[in-house]
Amino acid sequence: MDQENSSTFTHQISARIRLVTVPNNDIPHLHKLITQMANYHNLTEYLTVTETSLSNTLFKSPPFHSFTALILEVSPNPFPITPHKDLSFNPIIKNNFNLKASMLDPQSNTFRSENDVYVAGHVLVFPSYNGFFEKPGLNMDQIFVRKCYRGLGFGKMLFSAVASVAAKMGMGMVDWVVADWNGESIKFYEKMGAYYVSDYRLYKLYGEKLQQCANISG
């Protein structure tokens, strides 16, 4: 274990969820989190995302009108609650949460955001719309908390952040997919009040087959 790269939280931990913004070191951290999530799903060989592609797709439109990322940060110290100019998303802060036992972040240096602030998770969303329904929705593409920070309610905090944005923006639903084998996540989502949309299969067209289909159209 790399002692220099790690940090220990002894009694308390504070958390903050905020929008990923430019310019700072959010993008490299987000890329690392995405890579960890790909590992979790055994999808590393399919990764084509780069820091550049993230920068290119994340900041084209106002928050929640296109691809949007929220980042979860933790710290042994409380986060300042400062009024924010950009009211499209006020940071969600939960300070001084008591820990039952001390915990170790073995990669804290890799994920250091500011002095005592470490990036711990993320969520990626984009808007959706089904013509059957009066209100549009949000599609949650990814939600992830780094392993050492699980079991502390941060997943619930990230999920609630997305759900409350959707509810407050007058959206009708939040949709996402979860792997069949991911029993833990499925249980979590059901606890959050979500339901399985049964009998639907996800289809995909890509690569050569996409090209062939495109050529029909001319």
Next chain:
Amino acid sequence: MAEKVSFDTQISGRVRIATESDVPHLHKLMYQMAKYHDYTKVFNATEASISTNLFNSNNPCPPFYSVTTFILEVSPDTFPQKTTKNSIFDPILKTINLDSPILDPELELFNTDEHNNVFVAGYVLFFPSYSGYFEKPGFFIENMYVRECYRKYGFGKMLFSAVASQAVKMGFTKVDWLTVGWNNNAIDFYLGMGAYIMGDVKRFRLSGEGLDAFATSDRGC
């Protein structure tokens, strides 16, 4: 005039980008599609909601970077081959010869203009989908529908390949969508188009009361 129109020996199809004037027809098509899926009880779209969601003048996104709809029109006459300068999408045209006549029982309802022989026959609604894993976005097809009397003539393929070709043109790497398990016609169609079934994922949704519960939730729970 519409009663005198018939598709005897040929039918022409045109896929073009929808405009706000298409909303009443879109609303009818969406309702028909909901009926096909036995969803009329949950269908609550109105012409106003469709206008707002599809044709919001305050939309900050460039063309195709938010929800887009293509309309399928048919006519016994050939569509003029004109391209307008700076159009964001050049219509796709096709004419096919018929072995037997087509009867459209709703011809008048879907006539775009009483002075022409053009009738709305279907639509496809799609939006960019983003994946944190991939470099480029894709398109997610949320709705695709061809009215019953116009099926099996290749119009579904025309609509679907219009989205696929727009994806390729923009450097997008995939098109995804959902299909219900019992819809064998659709499944055969999609497999014929070269689609893959992503069998090992479950779709989850938070809506209704479950979603409302978060509207006044204590931030950070």
